[in-house]
Amino acid sequence: MDNVNYTDVLIVGAGPSGLMMAAQLLRFGVQPVIIDSKSGPDRTSKAIAVHARSLELLRQMGLADPLLAQGTPCYGMQLQSGRNILGKLDFSQMDSPHTVFPFIHIVPQDKTEKLLIDRLTENTCPVKWETRLVSIRQDDKVARVELRNQETVQKWECKWVIGADGIKSTVRECIGISFEGRPYHGRFFLADVQIEGADKRLAHFFMSKKGFLGIFPYGSNGRYRLFGLLPKEKENQGSPDIQYADIKPIVEERVGFELPVSQIFWISRFLLHKRMAEQFARQRCFLIGDAAHVHTPIGGQGMNSGIQDAANLAWKLAGVINGRMDSQVLHTYPLERMPVARATLRTTDRAFKIMTAVPSWLLPLRNTFLSLGLRYIAKKSVRIGSLFDHIAQLDVHYRKAPLAVHHATGRGVQAGDRLPFLPIFDEKTKTRTDLHRWCEKPGFVLLLLGTISQHHLHQVGQWVRQKYPREMHLYYLPYSGENRDVFDAFDVKSDGTKIVLIRPDMHIGYINDMLNVSLIDTYMEEVLGWKNFGHLSKIH
Known part of the structure; x- marks a missing residue:
């Protein structure tokens, strides 16, 4: 007879959502098993924005200060057409911020993950790397899972399974939940570079006739993230690799002047998607983070939404496992988080289309509209605060859900x-x-x-x-x-x-x-x- 392993919770995926889920469960006295198919922790920056609501949850766990020590606060945004400033929002102008973190904290994703991995290690809950999910068979009492570590096949019986395994989620595929949505047209690029003498307080969005470019400050010594849409002629070039020389003319064309880039740390091109799982739960399995919803990087909502998914589900699941709550409480996870995900998809999609999908003949009108809108908001502290609360996910509520x-x-x-x-x-x-x-x-x-x-x-x-x-x-x-x-x-x-x-x-x-x-x-x-x-x- 094959040896069978047992666990209350198996978490598939050791990105920010899965790591947060594990750290939260440990906080409530539940020891999960967490696996990831990668050989080890990521070394690339990926998501860089940590919003106030995520920082509040990390502060509750005693992890906010170590993360703040590693990043850079961003205090607002500026829209430009070349050197012409269309509008600016400065979050430091809020009279009475609704959080102890009135900024967007910019820090590489691998730093956020390392902080959570260290918390897991302190609690003797190491990530099982190079371990991938092969199959799930579940009923109303147990999920039977097959894992593969190199050439070794492991059989597990799990009370609960958490799919935190990203856009190509094996958990989601195994349990037959559709991932509804579509990719955006075109390919996009990300580049982490060093720029001499640029503004470190604000995120800059350049809105030119040639296309959109975002520049976000993070880290020390003039490190910045560039984000933009590749022109059609660069989309289908033979090599999947991309060099800064490939995007340098694009960047400078959209900025309107030569950008003093002195070093390139990382560069990548990719497709963007707008998708959401038809369901966030089925029997003994739950989906969180990018396994449940993906959207554009505009506003930096993705990683932060996954962190909130984990915080919402973990205490309920721990209550059931510890015998304190009826399993019916778990039904409130999708009831609370799916409306939030839909609203976030809607908002980020609209913002992204305004930035990237406006016909050239409408661009002057678009820029005028954005300029007037930003100036209207900037005139009153309360308006700045309301926009900040929305971006930072401080206004998320569950008033219509059964637990309220x-x-x-x-x-x-x-x-x-x-x-x-x-x-x-x-x-x-x-x-x-x-x-x-x-x-x-x-x-x-x-x-x-x-x-x-x-x-x-x-x-x-x-x-x-x-x-x-x-x-x-x-x-x-x-x-x-x-x-x-x-x-x-x-x-x-x-x-x-x-x-x-x-x-x-x-x-x-x-x-x-x-x-x-x-x-x-x-x-x-x-x-x-x-x-x-x-x-x-x-x-x-």
Whole structure:
């Protein structure tokens, strides 16, 4: 009889999405197996934009500071036609940013991956390189998987399988989920180069009659990413390799002047796709990241969306594996993430077509439209902030999904929203912190706002310790002038109260104006399928 290996979770693909999934599961006490067909970690930069929402999740895990030390903040964008500036947005002009990271952090993808690989290594969860998925057979109880490592075939029985294996996902193919969409016309190029004396604060987009070119600063010593569409005569050249000499005339034609490039680090040409999986889950298998959705690099949404997929799914899957939640909660992963993916595909597709697919006779009108639009936005800080929130994925919410239960008055923060970043004065420790810092322990956070008696507070504390001793953390913020912004955001008056249940991924699950712990029990048990019991056994 063949030897069979067993695991609760098999993650296929060790890119940013798969690594984030593994790191999140470890955070919740689940030890996954993660494989990748490559011989080892990537050494190329690939995706370079890490948005504020991803940084918030990495901060929750204690990984944001090491990543910030390795990259460069980008504080806005500038549109140009040659040397003529069409418009500019400066994120530093936001009066009250909605995040502790009011910029786009530019860092090579391999650095982000290394940070996550190091976290896995610290938790004795190494990536099994040179191991590829061959087949999956699944039913409602188990997924039987065949893997190949060089010449060795391994058989595994897995409770769950995560497909994080990119646009050509073997997991997606094995479970028969279609990948609907199409490639964009033409081929595109990426080049990482060194440019002397260029602006390091802003991303530059050149909109000429000859085509589109993006220039993004990252790293130190004048390192930049170039991105553009190859002309038709360069699309079908015999060799798949491309040299900077091939694109140098294109770059300078679109920029309108000679670009002082002193060194070339990496260059590639490729097709772009707009695709989305018909489903994000089937029986025991889930798709995340590029295995579930791919779109253009405009806005740097791809890697960041995959990181959020992982954060959304991991706590739910860990809750099921640890026997605390009913498996029905897993159905909310596609219900929450598929609408976000569709919206992102729509937005990036429109932006990309404006940049690259406008007929030549309409270009002056296009440029005028973009110039007027940017200048309109730049006139008011609140408009800049709204655009930044959208780019940085801070405005993603799950208000219409089943896990969002809003039983409160007011039009401020709603159940399903991302927990807002709000500085606070901690009355207990007499220190300054923020709401996100209160979410750094794995598990749920129960936030009590308003004026509550010590007796009532003591009762709530006892209830949390008895019912959710390791899974829920209690924080109380009494009404005070120091924390007025928090109470205004949640629509709490000086004599009012509010209970806010924050999910492990820092989205809000439940809000109520009444301080009644039985309502939280009802939410946990009826909405999440929570199981309270003394001895913790695994229920799959």
